[in-house]
Each structure stands twice: as structure tokens, then as C-alpha cells.
Amino acid sequence: MSNEAVDTKITVVALVENEPGVLNRIASMFRRRAFNIDSLTVGRTHKPHISRMTIRVDAGPEYARKIANNLLKLVNVIDVRILDNEPHIERDLALIKVRNDDTESRNTITEICDRYPARIVDVGPKVAIIEMVGTEKFLEEFIEEVRPTGIVEMIRTGVVSMGRGTRIHDTDYQRPDLSRAGAEGANGNGRIV
Amino acid sequence: MKLKGSDIIMECLLKEGVHVMFGYPGGAILPTYDAIARYEGRIHHVLVRHEQGASHMADGYARATGEVGVCIATSGPGATNLVTGLATAMMDSSPIVAITGQVPIPAIGSDAFQETDVTGVTLPITKHNYLVTDVRDLAYTMKEAFHIARTGRPGPVLVDVPKDVQTAETEFIYPEGDVALPGYDPPWSANDKEIDDALRLIDEAERPIILAGHGIMMSGAMQEVRELAERAQIPVSLTLLGKGAMPEDHPLVIGMMGMHGEASSNLAIQEADLLLALGMRFDDRVTGNLQTYAKKARKIHIDIDRSEINKNVKVEVGIAGDLKTVLTQLLPKLGQKSHPHWIRRIRDWLEDSSERDILNYETPGILLTAQVINDIWKLTGGDAITVTDVGQHQMLEAQYYPHQRPATLLTSGGLGTMGFGFPAAIGAKFGKPEEEIWAIVGDGGFQMTLCEMATAVQENVNVNIAIINNHFLGMVRQWQELFFEKRYEATPMVNPDFCKLADAYGIPNRLVTKRDEIEDAVNFARSIDGPVLIEFVVEKEEMVYPMVPAGADLHDMKRRPKPGEA
Ligand SMILES: Cc1ncc(C[n+]2csc(CCOP(=O)(O)OP(=O)(O)O)c2C)c(N)n1
Ligand SMILES: [Mg+2]
Numbered sequence: 001m002s003n004e005a006v007d008t009k010i011t012v013v014a015l016v017e018n019e020p021g022v023l024n025r026i027a028s029m030f031r032r033r034a035f036n037i038d039s040l041t042v043g044r045t046h047k048p049h050i051s052r053m054t055i056r057v058d059a060g061p062e063y064a065r066k067i068a069n070n071l072l073k074l075v076n077v078i079d080v081r082i083l084d085n086e087p088h089i090e091r092d093l094a095l096i097k098v099r100n101d102d103t104e105s106r107n108t109i110t111e112i113c114d115r116y117p118a119r120i121v122d123v124g125p126k127v128a129i130i131e132m133v134g135t136e137k138f139l140e141e142f143i144e145e146v147r148p149t150g151i152v153e154m155i156r157t158g159v160v161s162m163g164r165g166t167r168i169h170d171t172d173y174q175r176p177d178l179s180r181a182g183a184e185g186a187n188g189n190g191r192i193v
Numbered sequence: 194m195k196l197k198g199s200d201i202i203m204e205c206l207l208k209e210g211v212h213v214m215f216g217y218p219g220g221a222i223l224p225t226y227d228a229i230a231r232y233e234g235r236i237h238h239v240l241v242r243h244e245q246g247a248s249h250m251a252d253g254y255a256r257a258t259g260e261v262g263v264c265i266a267t268s269g270p271g272a273t274n275l276v277t278g279l280a281t282a283m284m285d286s287s288p289i290v291a292i293t294g295q296v297p298i299p300a301i302g303s304d305a306f307q308e309t310d311v312t313g314v315t316l317p318i319t320k321h322n323y324l325v326t327d328v329r330d331l332a333y334t335m336k337e338a339f340h341i342a343r344t345g346r347p348g349p350v351l352v353d354v355p356k357d358v359q360t361a362e363t364e365f366i367y368p369e370g371d372v373a374l375p376g377y378d379p380p381w382s383a384n385d386k387e388i389d390d391a392l393r394l395i396d397e398a399e400r401p402i403i404l405a406g407h408g409i410m411m412s413g414a415m416q417e418v419r420e421l422a423e424r425a426q427i428p429v430s431l432t433l434l435g436k437g438a439m440p441e442d443h444p445l446v447i448g449m450m451g452m453h454g455e456a457s458s459n460l461a462i463q464e465a466d467l468l469l470a471l472g473m474r475f476d477d478r479v480t481g482n483l484q485t486y487a488k489k490a491r492k493i494h495i496d497i498d499r500s501e502i503n504k505n506v507k508v509e510v511g512i513a514g515d516l517k518t519v520l521t522q523l524l525p526k527l528g529q530k531s532h533p534h535w536i537r538r539i540r541d542w543l544e545d546s547s548e549r550d551i552l553n554y555e556t557p558g559i560l561l562t563a564q565v566i567n568d569i570w571k572l573t574g575g576d577a578i579t580v581t582d583v584g585q586h587q588m589l590e591a592q593y594y595p596h597q598r599p600a601t602l603l604t605s606g607g608l609g610t611m612g613f614g615f616p617a618a619i620g621a622k623f624g625k626p627e628e629e630i631w632a633i634v635g636d637g638g639f640q641m642t643l644c645e646m647a648t649a650v651q652e653n654v655n656v657n658i659a660i661i662n663n664h665f666l667g668m669v670r671q672w673q674e675l676f677f678e679k680r681y682e683a684t685p686m687v688n689p690d691f692c693k694l695a696d697a698y699g700i701p702n703r704l705v706t707k708r709d710e711i712e713d714a715v716n717f718a719r720s721i722d723g724p725v726l727i728e729f730v731v732e733k734e735e736m737v738y739p740m741v742p743a744g745a746d747l748h749d750m751k752r753r754p755k756p757g758e759a
Contacts (some may be wrong), residue, residue: 017376020322025316065590069500075321075341078376173375 009038010057010064011083011090015171017076018044018051025074026053033070035059039092039158050078050171054160056136077172087164093122093133093157096143099150100128105128108149116142127152196365198328198358199228202292205335208367211263213254213623215239215247217274218407218510221307222294224359228438239623239652242644244271246616248278248640251289253580253617256603258624259411261342262289268296269307272353273314277610279349280318282293284607285434286411288347290336290338291319298326311353315488320348328361333368341373343591343623345379346498347411375562379497380513386525390510391493395527398491400535401427404450404479407606408496408516410470410599415439417520418471425530428539432456432473432605433591441595447539451479452741453588456750457542459741462487463748464538466571470494472516476607482749495519549738550752552593562586562661564708566593569631569659572715577629578603580621582614582638585667588737590633612641619638619649629719630655636662636688646698649724658700660691663733671736675751695726702726 016022020088023042030037036058045052057067064082071080083090099105100123113130116138122129132142136159143154163169196204204227206214216238218226229238235348241247244266266275272293282289294303308452312322321341323334331354338350383391387472395401409418422429422445429439430450439446448455450462462468468490473479475494480486483505492508494501495516502511512519547553551563566589577595580603581587587604596602603621605613618632639660649656670684695702701721703714705728718725739750 024313028316061673065503066500069502073377073498073500075374075377171375 097153217263221268243273249616250620253620257621406473409438412516414517580618582634586661611638
């Protein structure tokens, strides 16, 4: 199934409880169901108890529902969206360390960076670090242009995505001051209502 | 009132209505065992002989009662011994809560003595699990654990409690009301369109069939399914775990489906123009080759687990919801139907099957498993709870012990766990003390958990153990006969003298080698209030027919030849 060569990817966004072990549960589900993760990013949202993941999966669109349903089965996963079906913004960030030790390479790099929304964030006599932000495809295009100059090190964050306009992906869930039934002053309600 | 963590665990169990727990002590859970002593009389602790037994007992208890079964073990090896039982419960959606001790919080991650990352180990084989790192979290964690175990698609939940959390004190207040878990929201009912689509398909069908699964009993939808079948005159085929969902003597019930199912069921599925899959999950053991499975049929699938819908079999109407609720929505709009031709066709297949039935053969001088099981069925009035192990005897139980009531066949279906039967029968007896319980086990599987004989004696558990002794790992031998040219590698067994073994444990016993000895032995077992063991020495090289070889088309069954056809 998903381990056959596929040239399609699914973008899944999941809102999850910001708790220890949640990343493990999610990664484990993908491994167990034999879905290949292309990239996975986790970060905090504007609510401290909610994390948000953008997961790019190497699989055809026919697997989208399957992946969403299996994610939703996890108790700590609050909500899941497949972003491929809606207009959305997608960003990937790369730090690329390139050879920079002669005039030719220096000129090439400056020239390429001028044509892209890329910045040179560190320069030395031997190497420079370029920061480039964009869609996954755009980034790849950029990397291919830089490659002949000599990439010596590279890191990418993986894609993060957000639906455009008023497609708000959020949850009302408020974690009550950790119920901790019985904690001094707590009323024993907590997460239990 | 301030309580220790250990006592909070016990109070929570009481709040959840737990009367019995199955377990085994050890260092990291010792504070809780001290509390268990203080709660004896309110919660009974059953000392097992191996933690695997505890997990199967909790599972057997849960399957027999529909309530959450509880097992408890120490950290490290105690907890890892639960693993097989948790995986078994996970596959068959059985609600259990496992409590394990863990090394004290400061030692976690240091490879301390008897430290195992138990939440890590059990992550893929539990519905959910917890490591409690603050005694103040304990009460609501226990509450969540029980809630998750018993609701939605039930399953095992593990709560790992470090030793210092068991000894720490806090104010105990049990959270009242419902659990609010934002990410846990099992589906409940169908929308109007889904109901209308389902009704339309039922109305248009000429050759419909109901595939009745375990979910019917877990949802308590037996009456609704029966009404659906009767009103629309739809034949009902049962999964292994669905046995008991409808009385097997009901004229619309056409037997079990799948690898060792009735030929009539399998043929009907392949010929049907509508499958109504209710609380079942299209396991490969019931579908055979998916490419050729029920090709003529449209499909309606109702299951509480969204992820089961369109997982193995693509369906026209998939409804994620509680079966009883969904059928209650559907039934008022369902009209009468009849399918006399279809039902006649299935009847013909059934007749052909009974001609091939081994019970109709002359078998002088040999004892067959089918005969043993069918005689137990007769002698128990078909009304016992039978708990099987895994193998040929399990499939023959399914074929030769018809079940009339829900939750009267307890068997490891999804995981096929040898060693399940006997401990699960003990657990079932604790849940249903008024019922007659038979553990029907193979000579191979029984040896995996036979240490629980000591538990049965210590607790004087009234279970009857029927060992079907064919001196073989019979089901594997069957595969070797069919697919490996009878190379019987690692399947013949030199067995202990099971009766002497029973003697050693102090368990009354009988040896049966002939058919006319069965009645006496079964009556003997039934007359004794306590464990009894009967060893049935049966034919060594029996075959279970029909058989759909793994991955073959469902209609491509190996059948027993008719008499004279050989
Ligand atoms: C724990 C475990 N190990 C191995 C198997 C594979 N297996 C399935 S059936 C079977 C043979 C069971 O033999 P026995 O208990 O004697 O029952 P019989 O088939 O002879 O009735 C085996 C080894 C299994 N299901 N479970
Ligand atoms: Mg055997």
C-alpha cells in the first residue's frame, strides 16, 4: 500500500494535547499502519496546552480518510484536518551551508539569493549559511540551483501549513487548571465535568 | 480525607464497581498490595501463578460480563508478562484495566532494577495508557482509564504507577460526572442520509445477508438485529466472536463464516447482492482473498470504530456509530420483505453440508473432537459458557457447540492466543458465578497456562477443564498435512499425564478414550463444586473442514468428502 512508490503526498494537520508521549503515539501509529512520514513538525499554538502538528505523508489521496480516522482514534488527538482539499499556506524553512571560498562561488550565491526570498545569515571566509523559506516545491527548486556551488550541510524544518482565510482550525477545549482531583483548593472537577 | 496513592487506587476501583482483581505482587507494586489487604472483603484479589494468567482472567471476566476486568502486576517482568493478555484484549475489543507498579519517579530512565518502559512497550497494544507522575493525578487517571476501556470500541487501558506515587498522600476526591476528554469522542448515531441510504439498499436487495459480529453483543443490539433479520427476512451469518449474537437455532441463522465457517455461509456471502456488516471488521480470516470477496454485493457497514469503515472492504454505505442506536433509528422505517428463493438456495447448501458432517459418519473405535464437543453440548443443555483455547478444538467448538445466548462463547479470535482458554474461564467464573463454565482447550495451549490450576484450587473455582488431547499441535499439523506434505516438524507432542498432573494439584479428574465414557465424565465434572479436569484422548490426525486456505477465495473451500465419495 503506502510503501509502494507514490509521487503524491497528503498534508495532515492535527491538534493534539501538549502532553508527554503524544508525539510517540502519533509516530507509532504511522509506523504500525505502514504509512511513510515524509516530514513531521510539532509546535506550540497560542494555547499552551495545545500543540499542532503538520504531517506530510507519502501516500495517495485515497489514504487521507484512513490516516485521519486512525489519528482520531488516539485519545490525545483532538482534531484532524486534511489540508490538500482546501486552499492553504505552506512553508518549509531550510538552512543551507554552502562553499564560499572563491569569488565565483560568492557571486553565484549572491546572484541566486537575489532571485529568491533567501537571506545569507552567516558569512565566513570558507562557508556561508543561507536561510530560505517557501513552499516545499519552491525550496527544492532553490536547493537545486544552489547545489552546483557546493552544499556542505543542510537542514530543513519540514512543512508547516495553515488553511487560508477564515478556515480556522482550533479547539475550544480549555484544560482546566489540572484537575488533580484533591489538589489543595481544587474542587475535584478538573478535566472531569 | 488524605489518602495514600495505593488506597486511592482501591477507592477508585470501588467507585468503578470492581469486586475482583487478578494479580501477582512484587517490589514496585507492594504498597498497593498492602492496601489490597485493607480492602479485602470489598475487593477480592485472586493470586495467579503467572501474570499472563491475570490478564486473561481479567479479559475472561470482561467478556463474560461486559464489565471492565482488572489485573495488577509489578514493574518490569510482571508488567511484560501482561503483554500477551493486553494484545489479546486489544484485538477482541475487551475492556480491561491493567495496573502496574513502576520504579519510583527519580529512578525512571536510569535502568533501575525491574524498570521497563511499560507505557512504551504497551503503546500499540492498548487502547490508551498512562504513566502517573503525580499522586494528585491518580484519581482522574483511574476514572479516565475505566471510561476509555468501557466506552466506544472497548479495549485495554494500562495505568503505570511509580512506587512513590503509591506511597504519596493527597486529598481523595473521586471526580463525579462524565469524563471530558477532548480527543475522545466515539461516534454514536447515524445521520438521516445514512439511514435512508441503508434502507434503500436493503429494499433493493434480493439476496441480502447479515454478517453478525461481536459488536452486536457489545452494543447490546441483539433484539434489534433479530428484528431486522426477521422483518426483512435476511439470513444471518456469524463471525466467530459474533456467536451468541442471535440464537443459533433461529431459522435465519446459517452458521459461522470464514476460514472454518459453514460452507453455506461462505457461499451465501459470495452470492449475496447485499452484505449488512454489523459490528464486525472484515478480518482476513473471514474474507479470504479480498479481490474476490463478495464481488456481487453492495455493502452496508455499521461499526463504532470509524477507522474500520473502508479499511479492508470498500462499502457503499458506511455508518460509524453505536449499533443499537443506529438500528433503533433504522428499524421504524424498515418494511417487511421476503426472499424465499434466496433462503431456499441457502437451505440447499446447508443440506449438502449436513451430509458431509463428520457426526454422520461411522467411526468405530475412535474418538473424534467433534463428538466430544457435541456431547458436551448435549449434556450441558447447550447452555454453558464455553471458553476455548486456540486451534482445531476451537474451530470444532464453534462448529459443534451451538450457542443460544450472548457472551457464552469466549475465545481469542483476533490474536488467536494459545494459553487464553483456561485462565479466561477462571475469570469468566468470577464474573458469572451462577453459570456453568467449560474451558475447552487443546493439549498444546493448556500447557501454556496450566499453572493456573493452582489458582483454581486456591480459589476453588468451579470450572470444568476439557482437554482435547490429540498429542499434536493439531491446527499447525493440519496446515502441514495440507501445505507442507505432512512434514510434521515440531507438532507432535510428548505430553505429561494430565490426570496425574491434576492429581498433583488436587483436582478431581477423569480420562476419556471412548465415546461411551463421555457422558459419565461430563456428569462427574458437573456434579463437583470446584475445578475438574477431563482429558479426552482423541484421534491424532483429525481435520477441520471446511477450510478456506489462507488468502484463497472464500468460495474455494476444502470440504470433507461425502460418505462414499472419499
Ligand atoms: C501463543 C501461540 N503460539 C503459537 C500459535 C500458533 N498455533 C495456532 S494453533 C496451534 C496448535 C494448537 O495446538 P493445541 O493446543 O494442541 O490445539 P489443537 O489444534 O490440537 O486442537 C498453534 C501452535 C498460537 N496461536 N499462539
Ligand atoms: Mg492438540
